[in-house]
Amino acid sequence: MxxxxxxxxxxxxxxxxxxxxxxxxxxxxxxxxxxxxxxxxxxxxxxxxxxxxxxxxxxxxxxxxxxxxxxxxxxxxxxxxxxxxxxxxxxxxxxxxxxxxxxxxxxxxxxxxxxxxxxxxxxxxxxxxxxxxxxxxxxxxxxxxxxxxxxxxxxxxxxxxxxxxxxxxxxxxxxxxxxxxxxxxxxxxxxxxxxxxxxxxxxxxxxxxxxxxxxxxxxxxxxxxxxxxxxxxxxxxxxxxxxxxxxxxxxxxxxxxxxxxxxxxxxxxxxxxxxxxxxxxxxxxxxxxxxxxxxxxxxxxxxxxxxxxxxxxxxxxxxxxxxxxxxxxxxxxxxxxxxxxxxxxxxxxxxxxxxxxxxxxNINSTFGATNLTGLFLPPPLNNTTNLTTTPVLPDPFSSLLEESMLDEISLLDLAMEEGFSQDQASQLEDELDSDSGLSLDSSHSPASPSNSETSCSSAASSSSTSATFSEEGAVGYSTDSEAATAEAEEGAVGGYQPEYSKLCRMSYQDPSQFHGIPQLENVNHNHTYNLPLASSYSERSQLSASCSKKGRDKQMQQMKLQPPQDCVDRQSSRDERRARAMDIPFSNDKIINLPVEEFNELLAKHHLNEDQLSLIRDIRRRGKNKMAAQNCRKRKLDTILKLEQGVQDLQREKAQLLKEKMEYCKCIRQTKQKVQSLSQELFAQLRDEEGRRYSASEYFLQYGPDGVLLLSRNMTTEQSNKTDKKQKDKKK
DNA sequence: AATCTTTGTCATCCA
DNA sequence: TTTGGATGACAAAGA
Structure with missing residues (x-):
């Protein structure tokens, strides 16, 4: 070659x-x-x-x-x-x-x-x-x-x-x-x-x-x-x-x-x-x-x-x-x-x-197109006849095609960079020879603005999701003033909340737990939306219903019109109400978020009966489970978004592969046609010693190591090699 | 009133 | 064994 x-x-x-x-x-x-x-x-x-x-x-x-x-x-x-x-x-x-x-x-x-x-x-x-x-x-x-x-x-x-x-x-x-x-x-x-x-x-x-x-x-x-x-x-x-x-x-x-x-x-x-x-x-x-x-x-x-x-x-x-x-x-x-x-x-x-x-x-009249198929892809007869001791030759057209398609592929690559939708793939066959890349709809390209929009949209969606959590957390669980208020009401001792924040942050920031699951590795585990819990879980969790969103203004009005304690009770969670009913001497926030050691120390400081201790443990359990549920839901949502994006990427990749496949098929088809035409013409020009044309029904062209051979269909392999082989190209 | 969403809770599994 | 994270299932509350 x-x-x-x-x-x-x-x-x-x-x-x-x-x-x-x-x-x-x-x-x-x-x-x-x-x-x-x-x-x-x-x-x-x-x-x-x-x-x-x-x-x-x-x-x-x-x-x-x-x-x-x-x-x-x-x-x-x-x-x-x-x-x-x-x-x-x-x-x-x-x-x-x-x-x-x-x-x-x-x-x-x-x-x-x-x-x-x-x-x-x-x-x-x-x-x-x-x-x-x-x-x-x-x-x-x-x-x-x-x-x-x-x-x-x-x-x-x-x-x-x-x-x-x-x-x-x-x-x-x-x-x-x-x-x-x-x-x-x-x-x-x-x-x-x-x-x-x-x-x-x-x-x-x-x-x-x-x-x-x-x-x-x-x-x-x-x-x-x-x-x-x-x-x-x-x-x-x-x-x-x-x-x-x-x-x-x-x-x-x-x-x-x-x-x-x-x-x-x-x-x-x-x-x-x-x-x-x-x-x-x-x-x-x-x-x-x-x-x-x-x-x-x-x-x-x-x-x-x-x-x-x-x-x-x-x-x-x-x-x-x-x-x-x-x-x-x-x-x-x-x-x-x-x-x-x-x-x-x-x-x-x-x-x-x-x-x-x-x-x-009269090439066509003499040689049907069928002859050419045999040329290009020798029929079984050819196989039996072709006993030119040479090993099976690689398909020369494959190489040629590879060569010839390089440039086109390069153009296609350009087009690919512009992106193709699956729908556009159908157009490709008609546009293979053109710089379709110029006119490609880039809306599906990963790098295209449109796709960027998609990405942005996804990101925005994700961000909004995070924001939603964050916002809900912030609104529902605490504000600084609310936290301060809650702590003041319950007589809680400040100073440990930052520690809670650290703990909450650190507890979900290790992505290693998602190793091996690519879709999940990128899931955001920065569960900072738990931070508000560090302030005043009870009040905030309850406020989330009444104070968040549209209800905030109403809630503020109610705070002005109603006694503060009534508002707190009405906005408190069941556990908070239980805690108040059981005279628990510290906040649910502490119950839930204190480390085990500190939590145990806190329990040891107070002389609590069994009912109180049971309630405190339930409150802690439910509180932690609540946060866990929130994290779980967020992760689930993130995973879904990731999978959604992955599906889109795979669809784009599939469209691209389909397009390439069609291009290859078209190229091969065209090459075969040309070989067919050339072969017919070549065959038509061949003459025997008496100047007569060879009959397509009796002879066929076949590739060989020394050139194109004119072989008789009726000849045995050995015969064809010895007697009836004619080289189109003679060595010089 | 029906439906959907959000949130909390429970049970369970697992590390 | 205890603790706690993860998660499916369920229910309550709200939109």
Whole structure:
């Protein structure tokens, strides 16, 4: 896998080198300055005016027309942005040497009318010897579908280069390029030649060079560039290699070779490149990749390629034409069918280009989609057939997915920080590709203001609860004046009340008793609401009913109107009344709150009968139990509040996990679709020695350590290994 | 008058 | 065994 990464990472570099070797130099900045300021902004980075609100402005920069931040295109932007930055960084790369390895995967010896796409600039390297024709119908259709934004980023056609003459899409014929080239075109080409070539995001760049124009044969072949080795190649060597790879030798007089460099988008950290080579006798003929019969492009966001239909979601898409994945055997890693159109966000890059012969137009009719499932997840038959001694390979897509989803997940993390409700999770699938985080309802985020409100509310609730206890305690049990009054009435000796306070505080402040019960560990055990008991339990406990709350004013009036003793009696608790009735010589407060030793000393000081002692013990017992009951109730309430909060947290966590699950599922689904499409296309291009296509009912593609294998369904494992195995990618 | 809440109390368990 | 905290259950009082 590491090798694979290396190769693809270096692919960009070598791709650039390849262009340089061939001599094509294109100054994209020129176009960017004059034609594509938004793209320039992407490549060059945001201007200072944008940097502050980079996130939003970058998005606007991408489309240039203010895509809604919630749009699903946003991740396209990020991916494209990242990709472009990396591409641009190639300007600063210094690759001392490289090896260009290319091998022909398929060569159609027949003269066919290709149905390749062309959305990028066409550069005739022979300066008039070839002509790149851009089918305007596609451009028109795409513009119709994608709006002005597409034209913004498309470097294709007359808008950017002015070197392409409009062509009838149905014609798709060969052109005498030089005849069609205007002087302006030629001049422009000359300029381009002298300029550095730069790759725009998702651009296709067609170029070619002419050697001879006598022959009228035309080849459209696809070969892959396993980019990665490190030997030096001169321009001549490169060309020789290309010629050696491509059937130049067989047809030395082939006039023009057209390379269609598919600059792939990024899948995770991988870049994918493809090169389509088309050889014309006279000129490079660029035709539409879209099915001419396809009318969906202008009405729907899809581009029909052959029998495949993929969404065309963004303007970038039209420029991104990766229709085949290379499986360089040189990597020696397990081959992987990957879809370059699947960028890190998992969004499909729509434009699939038919790069093969015309036969491939019926891919669907030849191969059902069922074949692909077997490709991706080999059926039992495959298992039996796949006896390539190699151990079970890890699912390459898992790794790729992991890679590709990193960025998206990071975005999701941002969104997560904003918080999602469970209800919002249902929207996620539709917004996975967007910066949904921006528009997320943050009301459920732990860090969100709303949630803060919730927390505050809970806290307030808790606080209010505490306050209620406290207040009730204060109101119901004592005020300082009341305590003083009570003590004065009962002749109690002061000086020990602070001790009671300490004792009461300390008795409930040890949280260790809740160890092991997380929900309870944070329960507030500061039962300071017991403090009022230290003053005058009896009076206060009784006053709680009549003096607390609304009754305080009434009680004060009653205190004025009634004899004090009557009021005290009426407000006294039963135990206090009993105590008075039994002539207990000290207050119930002392009875209840004195430490045992002092309590016993107090009892010893007074000569009390059994009834008195029994009442005192009952009073003490009930008093303590009363406080205990209050503490118990408070703890119960606190626990309930804690559990309530825990439920909310778990609900949020569940929603987040569900969202992530959906995102993963979507990504996997998209990847499978792309693999299916690529596999179909690959399969459709494979030919036997006689140029016939393989029947899907008889053959199937299978991964192997050396590449993608074409195996016969009827072959035994051993047979398949020995006789019927064909490697799509040959080792170089 | 019925219902709900608050509070006190009892019984019980447990440290 | 005593003391006291914890808690469920019940009842009284009040809203």
């Amino acid at each position: 590491l090798y694979l990464k290396k190769y693809f990472t270096e692919g960009l570099i070598q791709f650039t080198i390849l262009l340089s070797l061939i001599g094509v130099r294109l100054d994209l900045d020129t176009y960017l300055n004059n034609q594509l300021p938004p793209l320039r902004e992407i490549i060059l980075g945001p201007s200072s005016a944008y940097t502050q609100t980079q996130f939003h402005n970058l998005r606007n920069t991408l489309d240039g027309y203010g895509i809604h931040p919630k749009s699903v295109d946003l991740d396209h932007f990020f991916t494209t942005r990242r990709l472009l930055n990396q591409v641009r960084s190639l300007d600063h790369l210094r690759v001392p040497s490289t090896e260009l390895s290319a091998w022909l995967v398929h060569r159609d010896p027949e003269t066919v009318v290709s149905a390749t796409s062309q959305s990028g600039p066409s550069i005739a390297l022979d300066n008039g010897g070839s002509l790149e024709d851009v089918n305007n119908s596609e451009a028109s259709a795409m513009r119709g579908a994608g709006g002005a934004s597409e034209t913004t980023y498309s470097l294709s056609g007359e808008d950017s280069l002015g070197a392409v003459a409009p062509e009838d899409s149905q014609e798709q014929g060969e052109r005498e390029s030089s005849d069609d080239l205007s002087k302006e075109d030629i001049d422009l080409i000359d300029i381009l030649w002298r300029q550095d070539i730069d790759l725009g995001a998702g651009r296709e760049i067609w170029f070619g060079y002419s050697r001879s124009r006598r022959k009228k044969t035309k080849h459209l072949s696809t070969f892959f560039l396993p980019l990665g080795a490190q030997t030096s190649l001169s321009l001549q060597e490169c060309l020789r290699l290309l010629e050696a790879t491509f059937p130049f030798g067989e047809e030395p007089e082939v006039a023009t070779v057209k390379f269609m460099l598919h600059y792939g988008l990024k899948l995770g950290r991988f870049f994918f490149f493809l090169i389509d080579m088309e050889v014309n006798n006279t000129a490079v003929n660029v035709t539409m990749n879209n099915d001419p019969n396809n009318n969906n492009a202008s009405t729907t966001e899809s581009a029909t390629i052959g029998s495949f239909e993929l969404p065309r979601s963004t303007l970038i898409n039209q420029d991104v034409s990766l229709h085949q994945a290379s499986l360089p055997s040189c990597s020696q890693d397990f081959p992987t069918l990957f879809n370059p159109e699947l960028d890190s966000t998992g969004v499909q890059r729509p434009t699939l280009v038919r790069l093969s012969s015309s036969n491939s137009s």
